[in-house]
Amino acid sequence: MPTYRSGAGDPARTLQLLWRQPAEGPRRGPRQGRSVDAIVGAAIELADAEGLDALTMRRVAQAIRVAPMTLYTYVPGKAELLDLMLDRLYADMPRPDRSRKSWRARVTAVARDNRDLFTAHPWAAEVATVRPPLGPGLMAKYEYELRAFDDTDLDDVERDASLTYLLDFVRAAARSTAEARAVQRDSAQSEEQWWAANGPLLARVFDESKYPTAVRVGSAAGAAHGAAYDPEHAYEFGLRRVLDGLGVLVDAARARNAETPRD
Template identity: 35%
Template sequence: MADEEPTSIWMQPERHERSGPGRRPGYSREQITRTAVQIADAEGLEAATMRRIACELGTGAMSLYRYVPRRDDLSDLMIDLVMGEIELPGSPSGDWRSDLTLLARQIRAAGLRHPWLIALLTGRPTLGPHLLRVHEFALGAFDGIGLDIDDITGFVGMLNDFIHSAIRREIGWLEEARRTGLDPERWKRDYMGPYVREVVESGAFPLFSRSVLDSRTAHLAPDDRFRHGLDRILDAIAALIPSLRSR
């Protein structure tokens, strides 16, 4: 008989086990997931194996598969637990730009707290309840301003692409700083600086040289760089909205 097709973890009822005399206490998906998140935050996603989680909980790995059957299920649960940290109003305010700025900054903060999150989010689709809440808020920010659903989903996708890319780049800088022991500014100045000066002095790459010497954004602090990029994305959306309404 063919293997049964896997079912989304969100369609699988949670096990509830009561402890009794002489029995081990039962576990929960949330307990297992929180332990996985703590391990991934401290040691990286690869360390958050069922064996390691079971060790932290003082049980055997096989007992946890009754609660979380597959590795993909654990990934979905980890994503959704972290998305639950994002604090949003119950509904959009009506100021789409303000709402999306709030959302973007919250996602960035979660991504920096949990450096493994963006790799999981962009690696496979998942639709847990907390992620759906966040996505519904993003879609709702554009609702009621005269856009069709294709335009709304396109703008939300474009915004997500920027947020995820910016977080990945920032995490890359932080990981490089940990690996080399140099903060980003020292890395630019001490490690790359001599070579960059040689390139600039060669005159072979004039636009690159201008981007190094004259660009204000190239030297922004991470928070300011993120906000600058976010503002440019939102500016582009604002510029498109009137023409899309009038189609």
């Protein structure tokens, strides 16, 4: 699976487009008959349907019925367009009031919201966001998700690191889920069908006395999940462990705060 990254385009032009600021200097060429929003919407539809490899400026131009060179008068290239697409997804994420819920419930909901985003738009999980452009969608998302850690006594650095830790887990889980689905789709076989076809051969070549632990544990897991890998179980199990780990950090922060003398 190829890796794409945000922030790979012209930073100044990307920020102008994200915040819908006019480009500096006089604009050349005919009057524009499309909008950046329409271009971004068409690009998202294309990526949803066919993936990021299919996302080219030519294909997007065809989708909105303009000449490819005309598209460049709106967006400089695919790198900037990808940043606009991600920011649109972030802007459209739900942000209900969860202030009355526990921090664990709020964090669980943040994880679910991001997983839903990757389920609806699998290509988004392929984009590395180590240097994300600070668009309005991302800033609103970051502000909202940080509040999931209110009342935890975490300091600002811990809060940021905790959110990053959570989102990294969700992204990794989403990519594993997408890979599992791609394997099943490309092989045209379900897990049960694959094991039924290959089980007899594996039974002949596996020496259970040589790999006793692997055979015992693998058999138990396979029987429990009906497959060698169950994305849903992996996500739920992993999220519980993430919450457990954050719980230790929150307990330490609260203990630290309780020990701090107050004026």
